[in-house]
Amino acid sequence: QVQLDESGGGLMQAGGSLRLSCEASGGGDMRLLAMAWFRRAPGKEREFVAAINTFVRTGDVADSVKGRFTISRDDAKKTVYLQMNNLTPADTGMYYCAGGRQPKRRWSHYDYSGPGTQVTVTT
Secondary structure: OEEEEEEOOEEEEOOOOEEEEEEEEEOOOHHHOEEEEEEEOOOOOEEEEEEEOOOOOOEEEOOOOOOOEEEEEEHHHOEEEEEEOOOOHHHOEEEEEEEEOOOOOOHHHEEEEOOOEEEEEEO
């Protein structure tokens, strides 16, 4: 089993940057997992943000954040990051980390997830 714990959320003005972290713990090996970030805005469905593969570390980023968000991983630290630049109020939401076998865009493909970290962007 893998436990995931997100951190780094907070309150930020539009145009600012935040870096989210997701640390893995437990008996599973994070190196074997594709990792992803999803978010849920108030009153909306959870949506895919970014995913990263194992070893090869190729990334997939949603069009809505392309050019602003970057996903990366440090397996030695058992941590996945989401660097978020040029934030807008539309980026407000609860951000969740997820781990699974492949870097898919659907939440249901992932076996593990964390409790989330809140990001709020003001004008």
